[in-house]
Amino acid sequence: MSSTTNHVGKAPSRVEGPAKVTGAAKYSAExxxxxxxxxxxxxxxxxxxxxxxxxxxxxxxxxxxxxxxxxxxxxxxxxxxxxxxxxxxxxxxxxxxxxxxxxxxxxxxxxxxxxxxxxxxxxxxxxxxxxxxxxxHETDIEAKRDDGHEPGKGKTGYKPPVRRGNANKGLAKAEQHIKQEYIHGAQHHNPxxxxxxxxxxxxxxxxxxxxxxxxxxxxxxxxxxxxxxxxxxxxxxxxxxxxGFGAxxxxxxxxxxxxxxxxxxxxxxxxxxxxxxxxxFGHRPHTLQTVEMGTGPDGALLGLKHSALHETSRFEEYTENVVNWSGMLYKCPDVHLNYQVAALDVYTPLDMRAPGAATGSFALEVAMDEMAYAAGLDPLEFRRRNYAEEDQNENKPFSSKKLREAYDEGARRFGWDKRPMAPRATKEGNMLVGWGVAGGVWDASMQKAAAKATITADGKLTVSSAAGENGTGTYTIMTQIAAETLGLPMEAVTFKLGDTTLPEAPVQGGSWTAASVGSAVKSTCEALGEKLLKLAQKLGDSPLKGAKFEDVEFVNGQIRLRQDHDQAVVLRDVLQTSGEREIEADSSAMPNPLTMQKYSMHSHNVVFVEVKVDEELGTVHVSRVLNVVAAGRILNQKTARSQVLGSIVWGISMALMEETVMDHRFGRYMNHNYAEYHVPVNADIRDIEVVFVEEEDPHVNPLGVKGIGEVGLLGVAAAITNAVYHATGKRVRQLPIYLDKLL
Missing domain, CATH: 3.90.1170.50 (Aldehyde oxidase/xanthine dehydrogenase, a/b hammerhead)
Incomplete structure (x- = not known):
C-alpha cells in the first residue's frame, strides 16, 4: 500500500513543540x-x-x-x-x-x-x-595497563573482536608503518x-x-x-x-x-x-587504545592492529564494541583486534551516544590520517583507496552503502580539492588554518516493537506504542508514518508513547527507535486499513467491491483504486455508515532473521572540518563543519538534521572540552558540575552543514530507515584532531585538545 498524501521525507515541525515551549510538557519530577x-x-x-x-x-x-x-x-x-x-x-x-x-x-x-x-x-x-x-581504593586505569582481561559474555549487543589473516605478517610487508597510542578520559552524559x-x-x-x-x-x-x-x-x-544520551x-x-x-x-x-x-552512575569509560597499521607502495592497507583497554566496575563487566569498527570500515586482509577491561572502584560505565564507536573510531580515524601522511597521500584519497565494498568482519555484503557518494558530495561542497597537503600551509592573520576529514559507521539495528491504532467516526486516528521521546522527534515521525499510511492529514493523528499501559516497545537507544517502532506503526496502520477496506466494501454500490488490499491506496481521506482514482470512497463516510464508534487494530514488527544473516546493515558518514588555531595562544576555533550522512530513508528532514547537528556539537565538545577528571587520592570526580565540566556554548559554534545522501535500502527494515543519532557523532572529534594537525603540524593523540598541548 502506498499513499500520495506524502508526509514522510518532508520537514514538518515537531508536533510536541508547542507543549515544550509553553511549559505544558511535564517531565518526571514535575x-x-x-x-x-x-x-x-x-x-x-x-x-x-x-x-x-x-x-x-x-x-x-x-x-x-x-x-x-x-x-x-x-x-x-x-x-x-x-x-x-x-x-x-x-x-x-x-x-x-x-x-x-x-x-x-x-x-x-x-x-x-x-x-x-x-x-x-x-x-x-x-x-x-x-x-x-x-x-x-583503585580508580586509575593507567595503573592497570598490565592488569586487563578479555571480557566474558558481555552485555547485549557486544560482539567479541574478529581477527583475520596474520596482522604481523601483513605489517612486516608494509613499506610505510605507524604505531601510536590514543587516549580519552571519562565523560559523563550531563543531560x-x-x-x-x-x-x-x-x-x-x-x-x-x-x-x-x-x-x-x-x-x-x-x-x-x-x-x-x-x-x-x-x-x-x-x-x-x-x-538521555544513554544515561x-x-x-x-x-x-x-x-x-x-x-x-x-x-x-x-x-x-x-x-x-x-x-x-x-554511568559514564563513557576512560580508554587507552593502540593502533598500528602499514601500507604497500600503492597506499593499500596490508596489516592493521587495534587494541583497547578501559575501566569497568568491580561488580559488573561493562563491554563496548570499541575495536570492531577497525575491521569493517576499511579494506584490509590482515587484521588483529584486541579488547580488554580492567576492574576499578568506580560505578559501572554506561552506554553513551555511539558507545564504543565514538571511542574506537576516534583512534582509527586519527591513525588513518597519520598513515595517509606517512604514505604521502591525501587523507580522503587514502580512504578511497581502502574503501570496503563488503563487511570483512562478517564476510557479508552491505545491505546498502553510499559512503563513496558521501565522500564525493562532501569534498565538492567543502572545496577539498583546494586543500594543500602540507601542514601549516594556510594562515589568516595570526590564525593557522587547517582542514581535516574523518568518518564513521554504526549499526542499523531493529528490535521487536508493537503498536495499536484506533480510528473514530470523525476520522481521528490515535496510534500508541510505549516508545520513548528523549528529544529525537519520536512523536513527530510516528505521526508522519501513521498519517501517510492511512492518507490522513497529520492534524488528524495523535501518537501516544512512554506508558506501560501501551503496547511494548524497546528501550530508546542504539538509533533503532525509528526502524523498530516506526515499522510497528506502519504495520498496525496497514492492519487497520484492511479493516476499513472491508467496511468500505459493504457500502451499497461500493466501487471497491472485489478489490484486494494491495489494489487500493489511502489518499487525502479516501480509499481508492490504484489503477482508477475515480473509483473511491470517503473514509469518514465509511466510518459513519458502519455504525462503529471506533475501529482498532494492533500489530508488531521485528527484524527478519534471514535478511540479517545475509546482509551487514549499517549507517555511514564522513565529516569535513576547518579549524583556526591562534598560534600564540593555542586556542582552537572550529570555524566550519560539514557532516555527510548515508542513513537510508530520511523520515523527517528537520528532526534528522537536528539529530546530526546536536551530534556535531557533541563532537566539538569531545574534541576540545569534555572530560571528567578524577582525583585518585579520593576516588572522586572533581568537576562534577556544569561550571567545570565544559561543554560548548553558542559562542563556540560557527558554521555547521548537514547533508543526507540518497540511499535506498530494501533490506534493512520495512521503512528503509537507518539510525542517525549515533553515527552523526562519529568522525567529528577525529576530523577536528586531524584539522588541528594540518593547521599546526602538531599531532595530538589525547582528548580533549587543551591549548597547552599546542603551545
Missing part, C-alpha cells in the same frame, strides 16, 4: 500528585570501605522528617538473586542501593531522607551523621534534565511511577522483580525526557529509592538527584 513528600539522597564521601553506623536519631527528631532509609532498616526484598539483569545490564551483579554496609564507589547512595518538604529533606540529609571505615521520579501512591496500593528513563517497560520489569509487584501494581510513565537506558537508583519510600510510607514520593549526584 507531576503534581496528592499527599506528596520529598526524598533527598545521602552520598558516600569515600570510594571504598564499610558503613559502621548511621546515627539517624537527631534527624528523625526534626518535625516533618518522616524516615531515614538505609541498609539498617530496608526490609527484605524480592530482589535476592544477584544474577538479575535489566534489559541492558552487562555481566555481573547489579548494584543494589541500600543493600548492605559495603561502599563500592564514591558518591554511592547510602541513605535516603524523606520529609514533608524538599528543603527540609535536603537540610536533614546534610546533617545526617554516618561513620565509615575506609579501605584502599539538562536531572534524573528524578515522582511515585503516585494510590489508595488501593497501586503505583503510577513517573520516572526519567529511556525505557518504561525496562523500569517496570525492574520494579516488579525487585519489590515483588505485579505489572498492574506498577505503571511506569515517561512522556518527555530532557536528554536512561538502565533503571537508575532514584527509581528504586522513590518506590521503596512510597511503599513503606504509603505516601506519594518525589525524588530528584542533584547535578553532582548525576556523576555517580
Amino acid at each position: 507531576f503534581n500528585v496528592p499527599d506528596l513528600v520529598y526524598g533527598y539522597v545521602v552520598s558516600s564521601p569515600i570510594a571504598k570501605g564499610k558503613i559502621l553506623k548511621i546515627h539517624a536519631d537527631k534527624v528523625l527528631a526534626i518535625p516533618g522528617v518522616l524516615q531515614v532509609f538505609s541498609h539498617e532498616n530496608v526490609p527484605g526484598l524480592a530482589w535476592f538473586d544477584k544474577s538479575y539483569k535489566d534489559d541492558v545490564a552487562p555481566g555481573g551483579s547489579p548494584f543494589r542501593p541500600l543493600h548492605d554496609d559495603e561502599v563500592k564507589f564514591s558518591m554511592q547512595p547510602v541513605a535516603l531522607v524523606v520529609a514533608d518538604t524538599f528543603e527540609l529533606a535536603r537540610y536533614a540529609a546534610s546533617i545526617l551523621d554516618i561513620e565509615y571505615k575506609e579501605s584502599t 539538562m534534565e536531572l534524573f528524578g521520579a515522582t511515585v503516585h501512591y494510590h489508595p488501593n496500593g497501586k503505583l503510577t511511577i513517573y520516572d526519567k528513563t529511556q525505557g518504561v517497560y525496562n523500569c517496570q520489569q525492574y520494579v516488579t522483580k525487585v519489590f515483588g509487584l505485579s505489572k498492574e501494581q506498577a505503571r511506569v510513565v515517561n512522556l518527555y525526557m530532557g536528554g 536512561g537506558l538502565r533503571p537508575q537508583y532514584e527509581l528504586f529509592l522513590s518506590v521503596l519510600a512510597a511503599l513503606e510510607l504509603k505516601r506519594s514520593v518525589r525524588l530528584s538527584l542533584t547535578r553532582q549526584q548525576m556523576f555517580s
